[in-house]
Amino acid sequence: MARSLRQLDYSVLQQCMHCGMCLPSCPTYDATRRERSSPRGRIALMRAVADGELAVSGVFAEEMSYCLGCLACQTACPAGVDYAQLIETARAEVLAKRPPTPSARLWRALTMRGLFLRPRLLRWAGRLLRLWQRGGLQAASRRTGLVRLLPADLRRLEPQCPFIAPRFSHQLIRPVERPRGEVRHRVALLTGCVQDLVFSAVNRDTADVLLANGCEVRTPPVQPCCGSLHAHNGETGPARELARRLIDLLPPESLDAIVSNAGGCGNHLRSYGKLLADDPAYAERARLWDSKLRDIHEWLAETGCRPPGAGLGPLTVTYHDSCHLAHGQKVVRQPRDLLRLIPGLRLVELPEANWCCGSAGIYSITQPAQSEALLRRKVGHIVATGADVLATSNPGCHLQIERGLAAAGSRIALIQPVTLLARAYRAEGASPEVSR
Amino acid sequence: MPLTESQLADLRTLVGPEHVLTSPEDLVAYGFDGTAALRQRPEAVVLPADTAQVAACVRLASEHGIPVVTRGSGTGLSGGSVPTPGSIVLCLVRMDRILAVDPANLTLRAQCGVITAAVDAEAARHGLFYPPDPGSMKVSTIGGNVAENSGGLRGLKYGVTRDYVMGLEVVMPDGRVVRLGNACVKDVAGYSMKDLFVGSEGTLGIITEVLLRLVPRPAARRTMLATYGRMEDAARTVSDIIAARIIPCTLEFLDRVTIGCVEDHARIGLPRDCEALLLMETDGHPAAVEDEARRMLEIARARGAREVRVAADEAEAARLATARRSAFSALARVRPTTILEDVTVPRDRLAEMVAAIAETAARHRLKVGTFGHMGDGNLHPTFLTDERDAEEMARVHAALEEIVDRALALGGTITGEHGVGLAKKAWLRRQVGDASHDLMRELKRALDPRGLLNPGKILD
Numbered sequence: 001m002a003r004s005l006r007q008l009d010y011s012v013l014q015q016c017m018h019c020g021m022c023l024p025s026c027p028t029y030d031a032t033r034r035e036r037s038s039p040r041g042r043i044a045l046m047r048a049v050a051d052g053e054l055a056v057s058g059v060f061a062e063e064m065s066y067c068l069g070c071l072a073c074q075t076a077c078p079a080g081v082d083y084a085q086l087i088e089t090a091r092a093e094v095l096a097k098r099p100p101t102p103s104a105r106l107w108r109a110l111t112m113r114g115l116f117l118r119p120r121l122l123r124w125a126g127r128l129l130r131l132w133q134r135g136g137l138q139a140a141s142r143r144t145g146l147v148r149l150l151p152a153d154l155r156r157l158e159p160q161c162p163f164i165a166p167r168f169s170h171q172l173i174r175p176v177e178r179p180r181g182e183v184r185h186r187v188a189l190l191t192g193c194v195q196d197l198v199f200s201a202v203n204r205d206t207a208d209v210l211l212a213n214g215c216e217v218r219t220p221p222v223q224p225c226c227g228s229l230h231a232h233n234g235e236t237g238p239a240r241e242l243a244r245r246l247i248d249l250l251p252p253e254s255l256d257a258i259v260s261n262a263g264g265c266g267n268h269l270r271s272y273g274k275l276l277a278d279d280p281a282y283a284e285r286a287r288l289w290d291s292k293l294r295d296i297h298e299w300l301a302e303t304g305c306r307p308p309g310a311g312l313g314p315l316t317v318t319y320h321d322s323c324h325l326a327h328g329q330k331v332v333r334q335p336r337d338l339l340r341l342i343p344g345l346r347l348v349e350l351p352e353a354n355w356c357c358g359s360a361g362i363y364s365i366t367q368p369a370q371s372e373a374l375l376r377r378k379v380g381h382i383v384a385t386g387a388d389v390l391a392t393s394n395p396g397c398h399l400q401i402e403r404g405l406a407a408a409g410s411r412i413a414l415i416q417p418v419t420l421l422a423r424a425y426r427a428e429g430a431s432p433e434v435s436r
Numbered sequence: 437m438p439l440t441e442s443q444l445a446d447l448r449t450l451v452g453p454e455h456v457l458t459s460p461e462d463l464v465a466y467g468f469d470g471t472a473a474l475r476q477r478p479e480a481v482v483l484p485a486d487t488a489q490v491a492a493c494v495r496l497a498s499e500h501g502i503p504v505v506t507r508g509s510g511t512g513l514s515g516g517s518v519p520t521p522g523s524i525v526l527c528l529v530r531m532d533r534i535l536a537v538d539p540a541n542l543t544l545r546a547q548c549g550v551i552t553a554a555v556d557a558e559a560a561r562h563g564l565f566y567p568p569d570p571g572s573m574k575v576s577t578i579g580g581n582v583a584e585n586s587g588g589l590r591g592l593k594y595g596v597t598r599d600y601v602m603g604l605e606v607v608m609p610d611g612r613v614v615r616l617g618n619a620c621v622k623d624v625a626g627y628s629m630k631d632l633f634v635g636s637e638g639t640l641g642i643i644t645e646v647l648l649r650l651v652p653r654p655a656a657r658r659t660m661l662a663t664y665g666r667m668e669d670a671a672r673t674v675s676d677i678i679a680a681r682i683i684p685c686t687l688e689f690l691d692r693v694t695i696g697c698v699e700d701h702a703r704i705g706l707p708r709d710c711e712a713l714l715l716m717e718t719d720g721h722p723a724a725v726e727d728e729a730r731r732m733l734e735i736a737r738a739r740g741a742r743e744v745r746v747a748a749d750e751a752e753a754a755r756l757a758t759a760r761r762s763a764f765s766a767l768a769r770v771r772p773t774t775i776l777e778d779v780t781v782p783r784d785r786l787a788e789m790v791a792a793i794a795e796t797a798a799r800h801r802l803k804v805g806t807f808g809h810m811g812d813g814n815l816h817p818t819f820l821t822d823e824r825d826a827e828e829m830a831r832v833h834a835a836l837e838e839i840v841d842r843a844l845a846l847g848g849t850i851t852g853e854h855g856v857g858l859a860k861k862a863w864l865r866r867q868v869g870d871a872s873h874d875l876m877r878e879l880k881r882a883l884d885p886r887g888l889l890n891p892g893k894i895l896d
């Protein structure tokens with residue numbers, strides 16, 4: 001993968017014919033009405049940098065950071081521009097040319113080069129955080145004003161910090177689990193980072209749904225981060241290293257599918273081929289890996305998901321598209337179709353369902369104002385549907401929207417589609433009239 | 437010449453400092469429109485909020501002799517809003533209010549920066565219809581549509597933007613504000629001044645407000661798709677349909693190259709060995725639509741269509757329309773540079789023109805897909821090329837020259853809906869002749885004697 005815009009294959013930039021069809025899909029253009037905050041404007045800036053006509057200035061850096069990376073422009077683009085690759089390359093260049101401030105550097109070192117490279121360490125951090133949250137320390141420090149001693153960035157984040165799950169994925173899922181009947185497919189389950197610490201139950205649900213559909217599920221207890229966080233923020237080196245580690249851990253040759261249940265991770269996971277294209281030892285396997293990578297909904301739809309024999313009672317559900325699932329992976333119809341398989345469930349369409357909720361990786365940290373504005377817009381639409389449940393399938397969206405709904409005083413529950421499916425399968429056993 | 441600090445300060449006072457953009461990053465981002473290979477940075481970009489601000493900016497520019505390039509959403513395909521050197525870009529997207537819908541007189545009044553699709557959406561809320569539907573309607577502004585006299589897929593039955601403009605508010609090159617036309621269906625008071633500004637590409641005045649005519653929304657619609665072994669058969673189908681006194685709202689075609697690209701990209705199961713695909717749609721009263729659809733089907737069969745599919749419902753209609761709707765996207769991803777042309781010929785010469793384009797492309801070893809509006813003779817030969825390959829670009833230009841000559845020989849025009857701008861300026865005199873060309877120049881001089889509004893566009 002190119003580390004600077006100049007190194008990048010120029011035809012990727014040139015593929016943008018600046019027709020402007022992306023403008024109405026872009027949340028930042030919608031907010032500012034300024035060309036430079038639009039996809040085609042940003043691409044024009046990137047091209048000017050590649051042509052040596054524009055410096056990698058502070059404004060350039062700001063604009064690249066202001067982009068959500070939601071990839072809605074890729075859905076709108078008639079010419080198939082690979083915007084994901086462009087914005088990642090631009091951010092890598094910004095990082096190389098404009099060293100971040102010392103505190104941002106420390107942050108990056110701690111997170112991207114520290115925690116998110118070491119899965120065991122990350123879990124230890126999770127345990128510490130859990131202790132802080134459960135042991136009454138959090139409440140106490142808030143009461144006593146101790147939180148004010150935290151650096152400003154951390155203080156702002158502290159109330160947003162997700163509640164750590166009581167147990168992590170490896171405590172819920174055995175390394176190999178077999179379905180009851182015949183094994184129809186052999187798949188690996190990726191447990192993710194945030195998903196593992198916060199939504200390990202969703203990982204369990206995913207395994208259950210796979211088992212209910214004849215899959216043998218392999219779930220290595222310790223899995224490295226997929227590297228999406230790194231790639232999206234210009235840390236190309238660590239991103240490549242993590243990709244290699246994951247390929248070694250789950251050799252694609254031996255699997256029918258590698259299943260991800262987090263939209264953002266999935267989108268990055270299926271671009272290892274591009275990431276490792278110039279690595280002779282891995283290029284070929286990375287391409288094979290990409291061809292086997294599936295989002296859970298996509299995999300279930302493709303292999304024919306068994307309709308659950310029991311429902312969850314009358315339930316009105318609306319669905320929010322995770323950006324990287326919809327715009328990145330183009331998985332749009334499948335989650336909706338799966339939800340409709342559940343007896344008694346009524347699906348109502350959410351207006352602007354595929355408009356970003358403002359979570360966007362670490363965007364809520366780097367661009368809090370824009371992130372909040374998008375969240376308010378999203379929550380307004382959700383509340384107006386009158387649904388009982390909002391379904392979405394990305395940990396970032398989940399946390400962000402859950403926080404937004406709570407702040408708005410809404411009682412709408414947030415449940416991921418696989419969890420609803422898993423509950424329906426479990427209800428089959430509970431209801432005597434249904435035979436398994 | 438760069439603007440002086442005091443000129444910039446004056447502009448900031450007029451529209452607010454945050455609406456005057458001068459950073460290199462902003463100037464790069466307004467240096468182009470939707471046209472391939474045209475780029476020029478302006479000196480500043482100004483985003484006014486209302487007519488008074490537009491007028492004040494124009495007055496200031498005129499006092500200092502600064503050229504002004506008006507811009508809507510910058511989706512133009514002839515370089516109309518590409519800045520001229522030393523110019524200020526006046527970008528009007530902030531003027532995006534719909535001012536009124538009048539259901540008694542069937543009109544809609546809007547500021548120039550309203551997005552085209554929003555005009556029709558507002559009309560639909562009143563059971564009404566704004567028919568012009570350029571492919572860019574989710575992005576383009578209504579002011580840009582009027583300035584380009586844009587067309588769309590419904591030209592044959594519903595006409596083009598001009599047919600819906602009843603009145604305009606225009607800021608003249610000296611900053612005067614004039615109101616032209618009104619809500620009267622009949623009005624012969626003096627010259628039809630509003631018509632002068634329709635299609636004037638920002639060279640005569642700045643359109644700040646529009647008064648549009650609406651029509652009742654059709655109650656029913658039927659869509660069908662036919663494939664043919666010969667382009668002439670598709671063209672004859674169209675002639676026969678019109679001779680049978682049916683005016684369909686849509687008659688769109690794709691040629692063989694385009695069908696192949698659509699199939700590569702969207703895999704919708706089109707036969708790759710057919711020469712033409714025709715998408716037909718009729719709309720109106722349900723009973724009339726049923727009758728017309730049946731007769732169109734018969735005509736298509738009689739004209740040797742290999743297959744005709746009639747959509748049973750809206751969902752299927754949308755599926756059938758996919759082939760036409762994805763034509764441009766399918767072509768645009770084949771090569772790095774896509775040049776979209778829009779030569780137009782009288783309807784009965786269309787098949788001949790398509791054949792001439794294919795022959796010219798082959799002779800110059802170029803990949804050109806042609807699609808377009810068969811009902812109104814408007815073609816979009818689309819060159820798939822690479823602007824960095826000078827040798828290939830020379831062949832593109834040579835082929836273009838021949839295509840333009842051929843279109844003119846067939847009694848056609850160099851541009852049916854995209855405008856002249858920069859891209860087609862060189863051919864205008866060839867088409868209209870010396871006398872007409874001189875008359876255009878005199879008109880421009882009369883209204884904009886110092887040549888400050890969009891200089892260098894349409895005319896040198």
Ligand SMILES: Cc1cc2nc3c(=O)[nH]c(=O)nc-3n(C[C@H](O)[C@H](O)[C@H](O)COP(=O)(O)OP(=O)(O)OC[C@H]3O[C@@H](n4cnc5c(N)ncnc54)[C@H](O)[C@@H]3O)c2cc1C
Pocket residue numbers: 019020021469470505506507508509510511512513515516517528548569570571572575576577578579580581582583584585586587588589637638639641642643644764853854857890893
């Ligand atoms: C994908 C795609 C599909 C398209 N499909 C069609 C189609 O089907 N039919 C069609 O006709 N065109 C089509 N176009 C061309 C283009 O969208 C139209 O010309 C449109 O009207 C331009 O509107 P805009 O707001 O983007 O104007 P701009 O591109 O910003 O400006 C166009 C011209 O109008 C002038 N102008 C803009 N606003 C004003 C104003 N308020 N007052 C005075 N002058 C003004 C500018 O100076 C310039 O000369 C298409 C373009 C694209 C990219």
